[in-house]
Amino acid sequence: MLAIISLMTLGLHSGSTSMFHSASEDQATARSVLVRSEKLYVTPKRVIEGGALLIQDGVIVQIGRGLEAPEGARVIEGRVVCPGFIDAWSSFALEENAFEDDRVGRATRASDALDSYVDPRFEQQILGAGVTAYRVQPSAGARAGGLGAVVRLHPGKRADQSTLLADCCLAGGIGLARDGRAVDVFDRVGEIDRWIGALSDGQAYLEEQNEYRHELEEWQKKIAEKDKELDEAFKKAKKDREKAQTEAKDKGTEFKEKEYKEDKKPKAPRFDEDKAELARVASGELPLVLEVHRALEIRSLLEGTKRFTRLRLAIAGGTDALECAEELKARRIPVIVWPQPTVGGRPEEARVKGMGLAAALESAGVEVILGSGAAAGIGSRDLPLLAALAVGHGMQSEAALAAITTRPARMFDVSDKVGSLEVGRQADVVVFSGEPFAATTQVRFVISGGDLVVEGR
Amino acid sequence: MNVFTASTRAAAIAIGALLLSANAAADGKLAIKAGKVVQGPGMPEIDKGVILIENGRIAAIGADVKVPWDATVIDAPKLVAFPGFVEAHSARGMDRPNENIDPAAFLSVRDSIDPVNFYFEDSLRWGITTINIQQGNNCVIAGQGMVVRPMGITIDEMTVKTVSGVKLSATPKAGMSAATQAQALRKAFGDLQRYLEQLVQEKKDGNDRARREALFQGRDLEGENAKGRAMEGSAWKVAGLELIPRGEIDEKQVPLLALVEGKLPAFFYCGRPMDVHRALEVARDNGFLARTTLVISPACYKAADVIAEAGVPVVLEGPVVFTETDPLTGAETEIFVPGELKKKNVRFALSSANTTTESLWFQAAQCVGRGMTKTDAVASVTTIPAEILGLGKQVGSLEVGKAGNVLLFSGEPLSVTSWVEKVVIEGKEAYDRSKDVRVKHLMAGKAPANTQAMGGSASAEKKVVCCEGEDPAEHAKHLEAEAKKKDKGEGEDK
Numbered sequence: 014m015l016a017i018i019s020l021m022t023l024g025l026h027s028g029s030t031s032m033f034h035s036a037s038e039d040q041a042t043a044r045s046v047l048v049r050s051e052k053l054y055v056t057p058k059r060v061i062e063g064g065a066l067l068i069q070d071g072v073i074v075q076i077g078r079g080l081e082a083p084e085g086a087r088v089i090e091g092r093v094v095c096p097g098f099i100d101a102w103s104s105f106a107l108e109e110n111a112f113e114d115d116r117v118g119r120a121t122r123a124s125d126a127l128d129s130y131v132d133p134r135f136e137q138q139i140l141g142a143g144v145t146a147y148r149v150q151p152s153a154g155a156r157a158g159g160l161g162a163v164v165r166l167h168p169g170k171r172a173d174q175s176t177l178l179a180d181c182c183l184a185g186g187i188g189l190a191r192d193g194r195a196v197d198v199f200d201r202v203g204e205i206d207r208w209i210g211a212l213s214d215g216q217a218y219l220e221e222q223n224e225y226r227h228e229l230e231e232w233q234k235k236i237a238e239k240d241k242e243l244d245e246a247f248k249k250a251k252k253d254r255e256k257a258q259t260e261a262k263d264k265g266t267e268f269k270e271k272e273y274k275e276d277k278k279p280k281a282p283r284f285d286e287d288k289a290e291l292a293r294v295a296s297g298e299l300p301l302v303l304e305v306h307r308a309l310e311i312r313s314l315l316e317g318t319k320r321f322t323r324l325r326l327a328i329a330g331g332t333d334a335l336e337c338a339e340e341l342k343a344r345r346i347p348v349i350v351w352p353q354p355t356v357g358g359r360p361e362e363a364r365v366k367g368m369g370l371a372a373a374l375e376s377a378g379v380e381v382i383l384g385s386g387a388a389a390g391i392g393s394r395d396l397p398l399l400a401a402l403a404v405g406h407g408m409q410s411e412a413a414l415a416a417i418t419t420r421p422a423r424m425f426d427v428s429d430k431v432g433s434l435e436v437g438r439q440a441d442v443v444v445f446s447g448e449p450f451a452a453t454t455q456v457r458f459v460i461s462g463g464d465l466v467v468e469g470r
Numbered sequence: 471m472n473v474f475t476a477s478t479r480a481a482a483i484a485i486g487a488l489l490l491s492a493n494a495a496a497d498g499k500l501a502i503k504a505g506k507v508v509q510g511p512g513m514p515e516i517d518k519g520v521i522l523i524e525n526g527r528i529a530a531i532g533a534d535v536k537v538p539w540d541a542t543v544i545d546a547p548k549l550v551a552f553p554g555f556v557e558a559h560s561a562r563g564m565d566r567p568n569e570n571i572d573p574a575a576f577l578s579v580r581d582s583i584d585p586v587n588f589y590f591e592d593s594l595r596w597g598i599t600t601i602n603i604q605q606g607n608n609c610v611i612a613g614q615g616m617v618v619r620p621m622g623i624t625i626d627e628m629t630v631k632t633v634s635g636v637k638l639s640a641t642p643k644a645g646m647s648a649a650t651q652a653q654a655l656r657k658a659f660g661d662l663q664r665y666l667e668q669l670v671q672e673k674k675d676g677n678d679r680a681r682r683e684a685l686f687q688g689r690d691l692e693g694e695n696a697k698g699r700a701m702e703g704s705a706w707k708v709a710g711l712e713l714i715p716r717g718e719i720d721e722k723q724v725p726l727l728a729l730v731e732g733k734l735p736a737f738f739y740c741g742r743p744m745d746v747h748r749a750l751e752v753a754r755d756n757g758f759l760a761r762t763t764l765v766i767s768p769a770c771y772k773a774a775d776v777i778a779e780a781g782v783p784v785v786l787e788g789p790v791v792f793t794e795t796d797p798l799t800g801a802e803t804e805i806f807v808p809g810e811l812k813k814k815n816v817r818f819a820l821s822s823a824n825t826t827t828e829s830l831w832f833q834a835a836q837c838v839g840r841g842m843t844k845t846d847a848v849a850s851v852t853t854i855p856a857e858i859l860g861l862g863k864q865v866g867s868l869e870v871g872k873a874g875n876v877l878l879f880s881g882e883p884l885s886v887t888s889w890v891e892k893v894v895i896e897g898k899e900a901y902d903r904s905k906d907v908r909v910k911h912l913m914a915g916k917a918p919a920n921t922q923a924m925g926g927s928a929s930a931e932k933k934v935v936c937c938e939g940e941d942p943a944e945h946a947k948h949l950e951a952e953a954k955k956k957d958k959g960e961g962e963d964k
Contacts, residue, residue: 125652250688
């Protein structure tokens with residue numbers, strides 16, 4: 014077993030990147046760490062045999078072979094070095110009310126429900142498995158799960174400081190059991206229709222905004238011209254008016270002002286926070302993650318979303334996703350697989366394929382991402398085990414590694430921060446005693462956000 | 471919301487009579503000769519001191535103050551004079567608090583305070599002379615609070631300060647989560663901003679159109695637009711708000727605008743440490759951090775660093791000792807919360823809203839018992855709450871110029887064996903223990919003879935039932951029924 018020691022005070026405790034430039038030479042070397050390995054995974058596909066990694070003030074400054082340790086630097090070694098793992102669907106540090114909140118809407122943010130005061134021992138357990146970041150989503154079983162966030166596990170930091178992206182996706186579910194009871198088939202169809210309708214609303218909102226902007230521009234141009242004309246014609250208009258006034262006086266009739274008409278200013282569409290988020294989804298700015306399991310529903314969903322060409326859809330759970338593998342492959346829709354996508358104690362649970370699903374989908378050409386499934390609070394610590402199970406079912410270990418590093422990072426728009434090792438980035442590194450997914454392998458060290466947070470014995 | 475029936479009023483007058491019967495020095499002069507005068511936290515004590523109160527204010531204080539011939543004198547050589555306690559935040563004393571509603575900053579507790587609520591009577595027994603009534607821990611943005619004195623039978627008589635601030639809550643109200651609560655808070659201020667922007671835009675468009683119409687018709691534009699004032703505030707502003715006369719702004723939005731402009735204090739409830747972060751963020755983002763007081767539960771001591779960094783004062787609601795349970799081992803640790811706050815230099819006021827006692831003085835005494843200095847403990851129930859309420863120069867200590875709010879204790883003020891014998895509020899005698907019917911009843915075990923108007927035949931057990939929180943109309947009915955029973959000779963004192 015791992016003995017985990019928090020080393021907050023040892024070595025390279027510093028989160029600041031700017032300090033690196035301003036710090037004196039002495040301080041810089043004191044805050045250096047050299048990570049040596051037999052096999053360094055820069056990404057799952059890019060491996061440097063005998064590669065090393067130099068970290069200064071928490072930032073990766075050099076990657077390559079034969080790196081020299083600066084004087085005073087700490088040197089740590091392991092057989093295999095990987096980027097920190099990312100759990101694509103977790104519920105860690107989420108305030109418990111957030112699971113059963115009926116008022117969660119499209120614009121509700123998971124990042125608002127993160128509790129900075131969770132017992133640090135839980136965090137240490139997850140870090141001890143090599144997981145350094147996770148995506149969190151409120152209301153795992155709700156129809157609308159709001160905006161998910163990607164969060165780094167960074168002991169001693171507040172939730173707002175360790176949130177990597179507060180709006181990484183919009184999420185929801187279709188046909189999920191509620192209060193332990195399955196939803197009937199008509200409701201399930203209705204839920205798909207509602208999501209398609211919501212996407213249409215988002216698209217319409219976007220179009221409405223664009224149209225308004227266009228109309229407003231036109232109107233402003235027109236009015237500017239009119240303004241100029243009126244200015245020029247003012248002297249004459251004034252004379253005409255005086256003339257008309259004298260005439261009226263002479264004739265003893267009532268003087269009437271000329272009636273002024275102009276085009277009405279176009280009205281701005283009403284602000285709607287939910288539709289604003291749906292518009293971002295429809296335009297492809299935000300990915301949409303829908304938990305859906307049955308073949309019928311996956312098929313209807315794929316059919317219904319066809320016309321939203323810019324939509325970035327991901328299926329979560331996906332018990333029957335294999336039935337639609339061809340279309341998923343063709344449309345490059347990834348599936349987030351987790352171990353227990355059961356639907357509530359019914360015979361059809363026999364369909365559940367466990368982590369074998371990951372291997373099967375992968376070999377059918379569908380992109381697989383692994384998640385722990387937002388079950389228990391610290392379920393994320395099982396993530397490497399899930400990857401190992403997938404490998405056991407025949408998934409290539411390179412693909413399994415990608416499914417918990419580069420793929421979730423790309424899916425949730427954080428590939429510039431986590432998921433691979435790159436110079437200039439805050440270090441999220443796991444050092445193993447052997448191959449990452451072998452049962453006998455130990456996690457020797459974990460660096461998260463540049464801090465050495467776990468040290469194995 | 472207050473529906474006063476004739477009988478309620480009768481009951482009110484009866485209580486008022488009890489409280490004010492000894493009120494001899496209306497607007498006149500009152501001299502209190504006490505065995506000892508404790509002026510306030512960190513101030514010298516005066517042996518055989520005299521406090522002279524003129525027109526409600528302390529005119530002189532000291533050992534050799536000359537008492538004018540026309541002053542009423544309370545001669546109490548065995549009692550200790552002490553400044554009246556100040557309650558910085560209480561959700562009691564109301565007919566029906568409007569808890570559990572969505573943003574409603576336009577409401578005021580003024581419409582809900584019930585002057586005959588037993589809470590006010592109890593406050594006098596505990597020596598609390600200034601109270602900020604501010605409900606809404608279970609809201610998003612609740613109404614405005616007000617500061618009252620527990621004396622008088624109409625809200626006007628009780629009023630010390632008409633608006634003490636707006637109440638907000640960072641803790642999710644029932645049925646909501648931290649995520650939706652944060653969303654609702656953000657939305658309230660977002661809606662305000664959008665509303666103001668739209669108002670300004672419409673005004674501008676209207677003015678532009680009027681100018682073009684005048685040009686077209688060949689006339690000079692006459693008359694000037696009524697002018698408001700530019701928006702103030704440190705976080706965000708809506709340009710062009712000076713075009714809008716302030717009277718044209720929807721009155722429902724006015725209190726939030728005042729918050730953003732830094733013109734109103736805020737009381738922000740935080741039931742959990744994570745809520746402290748949310749409260750400070752909302753206050754910072756909308757420019758009212760400098761005028762914010764956090765109302766915290768004991769668990770929030772964990773966020774003391776963050777509170778200290780923000781530099782805001784807190785009102786500690788609940789017991790002064792927090793029991794932390796280890797989630798893994800179940801082991802319990804006791805944490806003395808005011809001590810933790812003091813360590814981090816957080817300014818705190820104690821509150822009588824807690825499970826152990828209703829008394830501010832007991833709370834302060836517990837602090838001394840756990841090693842806090844007397845000065846700090848007393849300050850947390852007198853001067854600090856006074857400063858939080860913006861009444862630092864009015865109440866909280868016995869000094870010349872401040873309100874004549876004086877308690878006369880039977881002995882050492884923070885001792886559990888001492889009683890409040892008399893309470894003077896702004897030079898008027900508001901409470902006298904020797905005339906307190908309920909205390910007599912409690913001590914003697916039976917109602918004194920002259921208490922029919924008070925429904926004095928009610929047993930102690932029943933009194934608990936008709937205490938605070940009960941509908942006044944119901945309460946009045948209850949009293950009436952009791953009175954009738956007694957008339958028929960069916961009283962329960964058999």
